[in-house]
Amino acid sequence: MSSLICPRQSLTFRARSYMAFAFAPQPPIADWLADLDATLERSKGFFAGHPVALDLSAASLTPSEIVELVASLAERGIRVLGIEGIEPNEAMPGLPPVLRSGRGAQEIEIPEPASASPAPAPPPQKQEPASLLIDSPVRSGQSVVYIEGDVTVLGSVGSGAEIIAGGSIHIYGTLRGLAMAGASGNSRARIFCHRFEGELLAIGPHYKTADEIEASLRRGPAQAWLDGNTLKITAMN
Amino acid sequence: MSDEKSGRVVVVTSGKGGVGKTTSTASLGAALAHLGQKVVVIDFDVGLRNLDLVLGAERRVVFDLINVINGVAKLPQALIKDKRLENLFLLPASQTRDKDALTEEGVAKVIAELRTKFDWIVCDSPAGIERGATLAMRHADSAIIVTNPEVSSVRDSDRIIGLLDSKTEKAERGECVDKHLLITRYHPWRAARGEMLSIDDVLDILSIPLIGIIPESEEVLRASNVGSPVTLNAPLSAPAKAYFDATKRLKGEQIAMHIPTESRGLFNKLFGRKAA
Secondary structure, three states: OHHHOOOOOOOOOOOOOOOOEEEOOOOOHHHHHHHHHHHHHHOOOOOOOOOEEEEOOOOOOOHHHHHHHHHHHHHOOOOEEEEEOOOHHHOOOOOOOEEOOOOOOOOOOOOOOOOOOOOOOOOOOOOOOOEEEEOOOEOOOOEEEEOOOEEEEOOOEOOOOEEEEOOOEEEEEEEOOEEEEOOOOOOOOOEEEEEEOOOEEEEOOEEEEHHHOOHHHOOOOEEEEEEOOEEEEEEOO | OOOOOOOEEEEEEOOOOOOOHHHHHHHHHHHHHHOOOOEEEEEOOOOOOOHHHHOOOHHHOOOOHHHHHHOOOOHHHHOEEOOOOOOEEEEOOOOOOOHHHOOHHHHHHHHHHHHOOOOEEEEEOOOOOOHHHHHHHOOOOEEEEEEOOOHHHHHHHHHHHHHHOOOOHHHHOOOOOEEEEEEEEEOHHHHHOOOOOOHHHHHHHHOOOEEEEEEOOHHHHHHHHOOOOHHHHOOOOHHHHHHHHHHHHHOOOOOEEEOOOOOOOOOOHHHEEEOO
16 A cells, blocks of 8 residues: 555756857847847858857847747747846746856858769658559549649549549549649649540640630540649549 | 237438438338337437427426436436327427537436337437447347438448447347348439439449338328328328338338339339348
8 A cells, every 4th residue: 555655756857068159249240130130141051950059258248139030030030949148037938048157169161053073962761653543433522632743543533523633633434534744843744544434634734624724635545734833734544 | 009019120220311210210110110119219400300290299308318328317317209100209309409428328228228118119220320320320230221212321231230230239149130121212214214323233333131111202201391291191002002111121021122113102013022
């Protein structure tokens, strides 16, 4: 019964030190921000996700100016984890905490984007071939939206049904509904169907309704692609 | 109602109105009962009930489906026994309420109880895709999709098939509702002149197995007006024969399919088509 009151280990707290970028703004702050912008222009996202401390010892700012500065940095995607160089009583709720006893390290070179040295950019993401296979008919009123890639339908797409794909659309049955390929801006996307009786074809922002499509193409295999800004539809034989 | 049964729930549905759902429900229900099955037909068209009229039971309605769902009446009190077929029962809809009176739990309870007492539970769906129609199909094991050979009816049927594959209990369990296509109001002479969709066109668009083709006939209208399903009122007429064949196919019998031809009321064997 004594186990009802579990003996608990007392909480322990340990100190730990981290490396962080330290910004030391010089007055006037507006000029300093302009310089920062120029730097960021050359190396976009360099500080993104990294801890940044603000050293305000050189720039005597009022609490409201500090708030404004932190907000300006946040607008540039820079999150301030702490402020040093101000008195603890100047700290305000909503502002990052006051840091003390920071130790300096060497200056950090911001790499030029054109530099030949291998950039510390994230390794190119391995592209999985994105495609969606639908092995049943797509019925009237159903909507298949797949922005990630190609859509293949083994059955027919009913009148009043729609297929929207980021990539190309392949229909092995009859297309009676609506097909929109290249919905994510891929102008090389195409639409292929085994038998075309569709209501609307679109690639990216360019579309044609059934009325605008040559009657001779109906009831046969067809493909649609973009030639510049023109949606072209031809029979596939 | 002593021996426990495990009835099959069939929904008769279409999406579009006026294609012959209620007529087909009554005709198939009567044909099943005639073949010795114990059958209940349920009218889900709350507020616009018709099945009682088509079955000639309108003057004997005391309690209805909504009363049973609300607990006002017990199920046996609401069931109306047909005067001609002792195996055929009707559970009428309420005419004074609307579809919102149907609750999911209430319908589930009624269907579960009916399953233990009948061989077949035939649900007459209202038109549309709203509450009444979705609750009528909710518990179905099989569906009969009633379609006229014209484009608007076919497209609405396509929509309903999509709902049968997604909104039913069976679909949500990852199973598939058996779907059967019943083509009604087929005019042999119009089809011959190409004035309406051919059977092949309809089958190509809907791609579900055909269970029957009911020819357009005055007999159907006449039967409805006297409150008797055509399968009882004129059992030797062409539409009644087609309904009987469809009923046997629903029961799993293999019966050759014939497309009605222009020769009045006679089935021509030239276009034999096997039910899939």
